[in-house]
Amino acid sequence: MAFARACSVALVGVEGVVVEVQADLEAGVATFTLVGLPDKSLVESRDRVRAAVVNSGAQWPQKKLTVGLSPASVPKSGSGFDLAVACAVLGAAERIPPASIADVVMIGELGLDGRVRPVRGVLPAVLAAAEAGYRQVVVPEQTAGEATLVPGVSVLGVRSLRQLVAILCDEPVPDEARPHEQGRPDPMLAGLMIPGAGTGTGLQRGPEPGEGGRPDLADVAGQECPRTALEVAAAGGHHLLLSGPPGAGKTMLAERLPGILPPLSRQASLEVTAVHSVAGILPPDEPLISRAPYCAPHHSATMQSLVGGGNGLPRPGAVSLAHRGILFLDEAPEFSVRALDALRQPLESGHVVVARSAGVVRLPARFLMVLAANPCPCGRHTVNGAGCECPPSAIRRYRARLSGPLLDRVDLRVVVDPVRREDLMGRGGRGESSETVAARVRRARERAAQRLAGTPWTTNSEVPGHELRTRLTAAPGAMLAAERDMERGILTARGLDRVLRVAWTVTDLREADRPDASDVAVALELRTGISRGVPMERAS
CATH class of the missing domain: 3.30.230.10 (Ribosomal Protein S5; domain 2)
Known part of the structure; x- marks a missing residue:
């Protein structure tokens, strides 16, 4: 033997x-x-x-x-x-x-x-x-x-x-021809496509701030409030809903979000690279991914392609491919209700647990989610309903596809109005570039990292509610407006915690030490859409 x-x-x-x-x-x-x-x-x-x-x-x-x-x-x-x-x-x-x-x-x-x-x-x-x-x-x-x-x-x-x-065997090593074939992307991910992604998976590497030929925030005409929401989302890792008519710039804004995110840390790079390696979509010329991924699946994507699935042991889905990066769901109400509701668990925990007959798999899924939605099926619904041909029942069904529990996990909800003529023609002035905004985001994240040193959390969006109410409290009296909104049913208990998280991000962006009433007011307006009489410029 x-x-x-x-x-x-x-x-x-x-x-x-x-x-x-x-x-x-x-x-x-x-x-x-x-x-x-x-x-x-x-x-x-x-x-x-x-x-x-x-x-x-x-x-x-x-x-x-x-x-x-x-x-x-x-x-x-x-x-x-x-x-x-x-x-x-x-x-x-x-x-x-x-x-x-x-x-x-x-x-x-x-x-x-x-x-x-x-x-x-x-x-x-x-x-x-x-x-x-x-x-x-x-x-x-x-x-x-x-x-x-x-x-x-x-x-x-x-x-x-x-x-x-x-x-x-310590023998002469024969010379072998270099192989030309590379690994191919997982067929399970073929439905996650967006134009120009280059990998067939709806996946793009986030651009470096100010990198030539990349989408730049300076290209966005007007849209002061959505630009502020984008900056707050990047600085604190807060989920974002952009709602508005077709052509207002929702997709344009979302595509510029990777350009203001800071580079990944070494540990985050290894986590992201490991997920992409398992999925079989790691670029051969980029063994270590250092920029935040950007994943934009088509609205026809199934629940399995979003959260993970496949034959045998489950493979990573879009939520894991977007780990430490951005998951952009354009035309969000067009996704299946089951697929959208399946996002609730990873949004809360930062990972997804997929159980199949072959076994149970735990995959990382800490991503920044951006939703884009029209106000109604035809997209022309306005405050007074002018130009909209949708019956009220159709509008209610359309909006109900984004369930209350899912929206309660979205920190920022912003209406993207049509671009004004003077802004589109350049008479409103050119907005800040991605490089300028990215510098503020980087400083805000550094302040948050110093405050959260010694804890398992890296951004404000990850801090548990208990810590917010005991150790990381706002200034005395700063939360009175948020508490009144909770009493009136505008905010849930989870929503109150998320308002305080956003307030801390606003505080970090203006390089202050503690959220005050104005910071909370900005956070409330970004979440509820109700004007609080505080200029959005205070957030930056």
Whole structure:
């Protein structure tokens, strides 16, 4: 009997579990048995590995072969175990020294010709290996840059099984042609499309402030109140609803929000990169995502494509692809009610838990949501109803698609009025650029980070209500107007907490130490739409 082992990683969502791949050879009829709760794609590795070994110039052992994946209780899926299975078999057959692979984590799919192909989730897999104490990993050459983001791990990128065998046996390494094929986006995400996204997933990288050729806030004519709401949303991470007729500039404003967000921190970059790696949409030339993602799914997107789903273990949906960035739902009332209501849990908790028959997956989903909606189905409804052809019942049904519990989680609700002629023709003056606004947002976030140092929260929108009412209180008497609105039923208890969160963001933008009555008034106006007699300029 001959035995050898190597290691690989099973991914459950964006969390990895190190799996020991054990190969056992014994006398008997030549068979290949794979055990350890594999899925169909992993069972098929038997044929891929056999062909890859033979076409790499090695002899396939003509004995009874059993390959076990331990722990056996963890579901295992995908083709990323191929490389570890092949090396374990060759180690058991003594083609390579068994000791050289015993503590090496191997991740990669094998082609029938022995080439090593890239797989999803290399970054979270290597992170899991590092946390488990492993210090050597082997990955496909195309994903080596992604793996090297994990400190303390030695990464070897290979192009073929033949190369890896030569390295392990200390033989001359054959020269292999560089592979041209890259990983493709997940077909499950094909419905999340917006024009110009470039990835087919409705996903864009947020632009750097002031970057040439990128959407700039200076292009927005007029719209002082929506611009202020955009700045407050970016500074505090507050969810935003833009309501107004077609052509008023709702989409234009939302597309400029990424340009005023600060760059991601190192930890946030790793979180975002891990999610995109698991989804299979990580750009090959950008192993570490440093800018906030911008995800804009089409209104025909299903609930599964928004929160996560797919065959077997669930894959990340739009809410996870927008983690630490922006989820923009244009024409929000056109989304299905089930899909919209499914957003309520991640909006509150910052993660989404998806349960399927194959298992339960917890995915990160802390995003800034921006909703855009018309006032009625035809879009021409005004205060006096002039020009609108929709019956009142149709207007009520249309607006009811955005449920009360969902809207209660939206901090800022702003009406985007049609652009005035003088602003459109440039006679109203040019607004501030994204670079100028981004500088204020960055300073406001720095003030909030100093105040929240030592806590698990990074922005004002994440602070729990208990902390707001006990430790981070407003100035004496500042909340009287908000309390009156709560007594009249205009605000809920959750709404009162959210008003105080927005007030803290307004305070940070004007670089003050504590919210006063005017800051609370601005927050109330941005949430309720009722004028409080305070100029919006106070927010910035």
